[in-house]
Amino acid sequence: MKNVAENPIGSSFNSSSFNSTLDKRFGNPVMITLRYFAQLRETLHCSEETLQWQDDINTVAALKKQLSQRTSDKPNHPHNHSYNVQWQKAFNGNILCAVNQEIAQDNHPIQDNDEVAFFPPVTGG
Amino acid sequence: MMNKIDKQHSSLHIHNHIRIQENNFNVGDEHTALQQDAPSIGAIVTFTGLVREFTKGEDTQLFLEHYPAMTEKVLSNIINQATQRWDIISTRIIHRIGHLSLGEQIVFIGVNSPHRADAFAAATFIMDFLKTGAPFWKKEITPTGEVWVDAKDSDTSAKNQWLNNTEKTL
Numbered sequence: 001m002k003n004v005a006e007n008p009i010g011s012s013f014n015s016s017s018f019n020s021t022l023d024k025r026f027g028n029p030v031m032i033t034l035r036y037f038a039q040l041r042e043t044l045h046c047s048e049e050t051l052q053w054q055d056d057i058n059t060v061a062a063l064k065k066q067l068s069q070r071t072s073d074k075p076n077h078p079h080n081h082s083y084n085v086q087w088q089k090a091f092n093g094n095i096l097c098a099v100n101q102e103i104a105q106d107n108h109p110i111q112d113n114d115e116v117a118f119f120p121p122v123t124g125g
Numbered sequence: 126m127m128n129k130i131d132k133q134h135s136s137l138h139i140h141n142h143i144r145i146q147e148n149n150f151n152v153g154d155e156h157t158a159l160q161q162d163a164p165s166i167g168a169i170v171t172f173t174g175l176v177r178e179f180t181k182g183e184d185t186q187l188f189l190e191h192y193p194a195m196t197e198k199v200l201s202n203i204i205n206q207a208t209q210r211w212d213i214i215s216t217r218i219i220h221r222i223g224h225l226s227l228g229e230q231i232v233f234i235g236v237n238s239p240h241r242a243d244a245f246a247a248a249t250f251i252m253d254f255l256k257t258g259a260p261f262w263k264k265e266i267t268p269t270g271e272v273w274v275d276a277k278d279s280d281t282s283a284k285n286q287w288l289n290n291t292e293k294t295l
Contacts, residue, residue: 035192037191039262098192102198103258119192119262122257122262122276123275123276124255124259124263125232125261
């Protein structure tokens with residue numbers, strides 16, 4: 001996983017099934033892009049990242065659940081707990097999701113190459 | 126509301142103009158552009174939103190962020206919906222991003238129509254849907270700190286009125 005924005009301690013999923021994520025045609029992992037905006041971008045210290053698509057994140061709800069349980073890839077790092085708490089709080093709060101730039105509900109599917117964005121209720125105008 | 130044939134005719138000539146920018150804009154220039162879109166047409170309604178005081182007595186600045194690819198899609202969709210409801214010749218939407226000071230212009234909506242009722246209604250509709258659906262976020266910056274502005278229930282209510290009434294009475 002590659003974080004575009006600075007991310008102090010890195011991150012990873014506690015994930016098992018690597019093989020199921022391989023694109024059968026090319027043997028390449030299937031990727032999705034995640035984007036975060038406004039206070040979510042600030043609290044998570046991340047504006048954009050790519051993530052390997054897996055069977056267990058094939059809907060918005062499933063992806064949100066995974067992200068809310070996110071842990072640092074450096075389990076002994078002193079900031080690990082607060083890192084986990086930040087993701088947990090962010091994804092249990094009132095946030096909206098857009099898949100490919102259109103508002104998506106929890107049951108919306110997530111597929112190869114999708115751009116999935118998370119953000120708070122909008123306040124323009 | 127005009128009949129179907131007239132609407133189809135007018136939609137052929139519709140000019141929609143969406144701009145997201147850091148720079149200021151000139152309301153007079155935008156008004157002139159709307160006039161030039163349809164010189165023989167009867168009504169132009171414009172709305173200009175300004176940065177207001179969020180926290181009393183403090184030196185407030187705003188920072189505005191958006192999600193560029195989605196903003197374009199959402200605003201185009203709002204204009205399409207307005208075009209289906211009312212007889213509109215052209216629309217102009219400008220939204221500023223970045224750092225803005227108190228009193229500065231932040232958003233502009235302009236609607237050109239043969240009828241003033243359609244122009245008023247469409248401008249209000251576009252603004253109500255922009256506020257609740259377009260991916261912009263405001264951060265308030267004061268000498269004592271920064272805070273992201275919360276979404277308002279009153280904005281959602283304003284939008285929902287349009288969903289409950291197919292024909293809005295102004």
